[in-house]
Amino acid sequence: MLSLEGVTKTYRVGAFGAATLTAVDDVSLDLAPGEVVSLIGESGSGKTTLGKTVLGLLAPTRGRITLDGAPARPGKAYYRHVQGVFQDPFSCYNPVFKADRVVKMIKDEYFPGVAASEWEGRIEKSLKDVGLDPGQVLGRYPHQLSGGQLQRLLIARALLLDLRYLVADEITSMLDASTRIDVLNLLADLKSRGLGVLFVTHDLSLGNYISERAVVLYRGQVVESGPTAAVFGNPLHPYTIKLLSSVPRLTARWDGGDPAVPAEEVSAGPSTLLEEEPGHFVRRGDTTPTRSVS
Numbered sequence: 001m002l003s004l005e006g007v008t009k010t011y012r013v014g015a016f017g018a019a020t021l022t023a024v025d026d027v028s029l030d031l032a033p034g035e036v037v038s039l040i041g042e043s044g045s046g047k048t049t050l051g052k053t054v055l056g057l058l059a060p061t062r063g064r065i066t067l068d069g070a071p072a073r074p075g076k077a078y079y080r081h082v083q084g085v086f087q088d089p090f091s092c093y094n095p096v097f098k099a100d101r102v103v104k105m106i107k108d109e110y111f112p113g114v115a116a117s118e119w120e121g122r123i124e125k126s127l128k129d130v131g132l133d134p135g136q137v138l139g140r141y142p143h144q145l146s147g148g149q150l151q152r153l154l155i156a157r158a159l160l161l162d163l164r165y166l167v168a169d170e171i172t173s174m175l176d177a178s179t180r181i182d183v184l185n186l187l188a189d190l191k192s193r194g195l196g197v198l199f200v201t202h203d204l205s206l207g208n209y210i211s212e213r214a215v216v217l218y219r220g221q222v223v224e225s226g227p228t229a230a231v232f233g234n235p236l237h238p239y240t241i242k243l244l245s246s247v248p249r250l251t252a253r254w255d256g257g258d259p260a261v262p263a264e265e266v267s268a269g270p271s272t273l274l275e276e277e278p279g280h281f282v283r284r285g286d287t288t289p290t291r292s293v294s
């Protein structure tokens, strides 16, 4: 189990870092093997900060992250099991390294003792697992591969490790619709084989499609969480209701009215998460927005 307990991350902002901004505020969640949890929120809600904190790229200001009960410490032992894939696959590659060098670096770093022939077998398997043809991709530079192929290659690279949890941060947002669904189906397949996925997205429909649990983040705080069917079917927090009502529908035209609830109803504050249905938590309490910059 990958667990976050009261994770808070503040940044120093303002002239000379004189102020702090709370990007993630007291977030707790569990991710089990074989489960996809979507982390949903608008731009600036703290999703990427939280994902980076899980990956050890940022240290939490408060709270803790544990893997099977042991404190998560960024390093080889942790990264064998927990990896991230990000929005822009091109930025994750060195443009002068062909794909075979990218996967060889995993061997050099983590499995120096594995025989070359066995390693080739593992590469072939992991590429096939993500629907890539080894003969087609291994000799190519990043610019010779499509965005979808690069995302798959990143996932294949992660699969070479003993991967158990994947942080997928907006990984489909730069892909066209059909490639997007291929990558989503790949995640669903990996999930069925036991991978736990933290699926970070601002796109509600993707969260609804792929996850069994949804966590809605607003101004760094969890405002609603629970089974995806409950959060999407019976949203209870004004912010979730606003988000859901803002999604354009294919079969309806916008009638010029404001689909959102009034901004003053959308709030997070010194408040608590209450369990309103089994497993379905909603933030209730003070309605003063609290993303603190102090």
Ligand SMILES: Nc1ncnc2c1ncn2[C@@H]1O[C@H](COP(=O)(O)OP(=O)(O)OP(=O)(O)O)[C@@H](O)[C@H]1O
Pocket: 011, 012, 013, 021, 023, 041, 042, 043, 044, 045, 046, 047, 048, 049, 050, 202
């Ligand atoms: N390095 C940083 N220094 C200061 N503030 C930051 C830093 N990184 C992010 N922030 C601020 O923290 C808040 C949360 O940002 P974050 O990128 O985590 O949100 P997000 O939900 O991932 O947004 P997006 O979907 O646009 O990427 C924002 O107000 C952002 O401006």
